[in-house]
Amino acid sequence: MAEKIIVLAEVQNGALRKNTPQLVDVARRLKSNAESRIILVLAGPKIESVATEAAGLPVDQVVRLEHDQAWQGTSEEILETLHAARQELEGDILVLGNTSLGKEIGPCLAQRWGWGMISDVIRLEDHQGKPTFIRPCYAGKVFDEIEMLQPQFVLTVRSNAFPPAENDGRQAEILERVIALPKDALKTSLVEVVERPTGKVELTEADVIVSGGMGVKGPEGFEFLKPLAEVLGAAIGSSRAAVLAGFIHPSHQVGQTGKTVSPSLYIACGISGAIQHKAGMSTSKCIVAINKDPDAPIFEFADYGIVGDLFEVVPHLTEEFRKILQS
Amino acid sequence: MKVVVLVKQTFATEARIELDESGEIISSRVKKVVNPYDEFAVEEAIQLVERKQAEKAAVLSLGNTETQEGLRQCLAMGVDEAVLIDESGMGGADSSITAELLAAALKKIGFDLILSGYVAVDDNAAQVPMRVAEILGIPHVNVVSRLEVQENSVKAWREADGRTEVLATQLPCLVTADKSLNKPRYPTLPNIMKAKKKPLATYTPADLGVDLKSPGCRVVRHFLPAGRAGAHLFDGTPSEAAAALVSALRNEAKVV
Numbered sequence: 001m002a003e004k005i006i007v008l009a010e011v012q013n014g015a016l017r018k019n020t021p022q023l024v025d026v027a028r029r030l031k032s033n034a035e036s037r038i039i040l041v042l043a044g045p046k047i048e049s050v051a052t053e054a055a056g057l058p059v060d061q062v063v064r065l066e067h068d069q070a071w072q073g074t075s076e077e078i079l080e081t082l083h084a085a086r087q088e089l090e091g092d093i094l095v096l097g098n099t100s101l102g103k104e105i106g107p108c109l110a111q112r113w114g115w116g117m118i119s120d121v122i123r124l125e126d127h128q129g130k131p132t133f134i135r136p137c138y139a140g141k142v143f144d145e146i147e148m149l150q151p152q153f154v155l156t157v158r159s160n161a162f163p164p165a166e167n168d169g170r171q172a173e174i175l176e177r178v179i180a181l182p183k184d185a186l187k188t189s190l191v192e193v194v195e196r197p198t199g200k201v202e203l204t205e206a207d208v209i210v211s212g213g214m215g216v217k218g219p220e221g222f223e224f225l226k227p228l229a230e231v232l233g234a235a236i237g238s239s240r241a242a243v244l245a246g247f248i249h250p251s252h253q254v255g256q257t258g259k260t261v262s263p264s265l266y267i268a269c270g271i272s273g274a275i276q277h278k279a280g281m282s283t284s285k286c287i288v289a290i291n292k293d294p295d296a297p298i299f300e301f302a303d304y305g306i307v308g309d310l311f312e313v314v315p316h317l318t319e320e321f322r323k324i325l326q327s
Numbered sequence: 328m329k330v331v332v333l334v335k336q337t338f339a340t341e342a343r344i345e346l347d348e349s350g351e352i353i354s355s356r357v358k359k360v361v362n363p364y365d366e367f368a369v370e371e372a373i374q375l376v377e378r379k380q381a382e383k384a385a386v387l388s389l390g391n392t393e394t395q396e397g398l399r400q401c402l403a404m405g406v407d408e409a410v411l412i413d414e415s416g417m418g419g420a421d422s423s424i425t426a427e428l429l430a431a432a433l434k435k436i437g438f439d440l441i442l443s444g445y446v447a448v449d450d451n452a453a454q455v456p457m458r459v460a461e462i463l464g465i466p467h468v469n470v471v472s473r474l475e476v477q478e479n480s481v482k483a484w485r486e487a488d489g490r491t492e493v494l495a496t497q498l499p500c501l502v503t504a505d506k507s508l509n510k511p512r513y514p515t516l517p518n519i520m521k522a523k524k525k526p527l528a529t530y531t532p533a534d535l536g537v538d539l540k541s542p543g544c545r546v547v548r549h550f551l552p553a554g555r556a557g558a559h560l561f562d563g564t565p566s567e568a569a570a571a572l573v574s575a576l577r578n579e580a581k582v583v
Contacts, residue, residue: 012488012489074492074494075469075487076466099488100469100470100485100486100487100488101487101488103445103453103457103469103470104457104467104469104470106454106457107422107453107454107455107457107458107461108457108458108460108461108467110423110454110458111423111426111457111458111461111462112461115543116423116543116544117422117423117454117543118544119451119452119453119454120451120452127547132547135451136451137344137449137450137451137549138338138342138344138448138449138451139448139451140552141343141344141551141552142344142346142352142549142550142551142552143549143550143551143552144546144548144549145546145547145548145549145550146544146545146546146547147544147545147547148543148544149541149542149543149544149545150543150544153543153544187466187496187497188466188468188494188495188496189494189495189496190492190493190494191482191493191494191495192492192493193490193491193492193493194490194491194492194493195489195490196489196490196491202488202489204488208582208583232583250505250506250507251486253506256340256448257340257363257364257448257506258506260451264582265576265580265582265583274341275340275341275343276340276341282552283552285580285582286576286580286582287555287558288572288576289558298558299557299558299560300555300557300558301554301555301557301558302555302557302558303555303558303559303580304558304559304560304561304572304575304576304580305558305559305560305561306560306561306565306568306569306572307560308565308568309565312565313565313568313569316565316566316568316569316570317569317572317573319569320569320570320572320573320574321573321583323573324573324577324583325583
């Protein structure tokens with residue numbers, strides 16, 4: 001069977017969201033044969049540069065969907081637009097990011113369409129010739145290998161778990177469709193948007209995370225970590241304890257009751273490494289720990305460590321990274 | 328107005344996960360708690376009743392006799408009644424089946440506002456609440472850090488990636504809690520005693536008239552993450568250690 005794989009690309013700050021090429025990579029891995037097609041869907045008002053960038057990815061077609069009512073930018077609008085375009089798209093597999101949007105509309109569409117769904121996929125494997133999906137449970141304390149028993153399904157894919165698909169030098173055709181929504185389809189209105197000053201890099205998508213725990217001693221300790229984060233283009237993370245102590249906003253929390261992250265490099269500063277924190281970051285490619293306490297559990301699962309006072313070590317690290325990154 | 332909170336009994340977050348010889352997750356001996364995200368939803372429901380914006384707060388869970396303990400805790404926190412759908416003998420329910428059962432029970436007991444944690448800390452699937460809203464055909468707001476309930480509508484602050492959206496929608500609706508919604512209370516001893524007399528009803532899937540479909544997917548295996556060898560430590564002055572570390576990150580780990 002030649003299936004049709006729909007990839008939903010998100011637009012963030014007027015640009016194609018960073019995870020988009022990773023979702024296309026997943027779609028390419030899911031192709032069962034040469035006839036399988038990948039359709040990249042953009043939902044929202046026209047942004048020329050985004051459509052052109054999307055069409056450069058190795059997909060068969062880009063479809064930009066808009067609906068016939070005033071566009072507010074809610075996830076409900078994207079949900080209803082995709083649903084209304086279901087017949088036209090004729091997809092078999094829907095690939096979403098495990099983002100705010102994907103987590104919200106994925107289960108809704110799976111339920112509405114009678115499709116299966118697997119959330120937060122981090123790897124594809126095969127079991128006796130059938131494709132299987134690896135996903136973390138208990139925030140990464142254990143992993144499940146799952147076989148999908150339904151022919152049609154939704155996946156949400158963790159950011160940074162798959163490499164970005166490379167452009168193949170071709171431009172895919174771009175189709176534009178205005179979808180008529182039923183009058184009562186939209187029940188939610190957007191009153192206001194408050195942009196959160198969490199830095200330029202989204203925690204769950206960052207390649208590098210500089211994270212602080214109780215060892216940073218206060219809100220000013222997170223300010224102290226900023227030059228290091230800036231040199232690395234890193235997002236700032238934190239332990240739960242640091243959030244509870246009021247050092248930093250809860251949106252920075254990494255762990256079982258916070259965000260789960262998979263950066264290439266995770267630098268834990270003054271974090272002891274409680275099991276709940278480990279759960280949220282143990283799929284990082286490389287973990288560095290800086291802690292005064294040589295017996296801190298974080299050294300058991302870090303790849304590299306320095307036993308020392310972070311207030312002494314971090315400025316030197318910043319300087320060393322600056323040397324190699326700016327040469 | 329009636330608020331119903333969907334809760335799930337999960338492993339305590341400090342639990343270590345171990346597998347038995349057949350590869351199943353060992354659940355005996357592990358401390359069970361109400362899913363931490365659901366506790367925020369329970370607290371919010373109790374506050375709505377205390378502020379007289381709601382007449383009644385109920386909790387609803389799919390589980391087994393062990394789940395009663397968690398439901399009693401919610402009653403001790405201050406909700407008025409609990410409903411358990413007993414899944415013993417069902418052999419596990421996936422997100423879709425769980426949502427069907429919860430939605431059927433919600434129709435039976437009635438609701439104006441449904442609250443729940445946005446995710447459970449065990450399976451991390453974050454599918455059930457959205458599926459329930461779909462089945463019931465009501466609007467939803469996911470991952471909410473602040474909630475204002477008016478007579479026929481709600482205003483909810485949704486924590487999206489990088490921004491907070493303030494959304495308004497009509498009741499009945501479903502709202503899921505993020506962790507910054509409130510600070511859940513601890514049950515007091517007198518309330519723990521009182522909770523023993525509060526109603527706890529139990530239904531079976533058959534009582535709810537739900538036809539159990541076969542699950543849409545199958546877990547081939549559970550496996551534990553590969554252990555790491557322990558950190559390679561760099562000694563010397565902070566300056567020497569930092570230089571050696573950065574060099575290793577570039578030349579050995581190749582991550583910068």
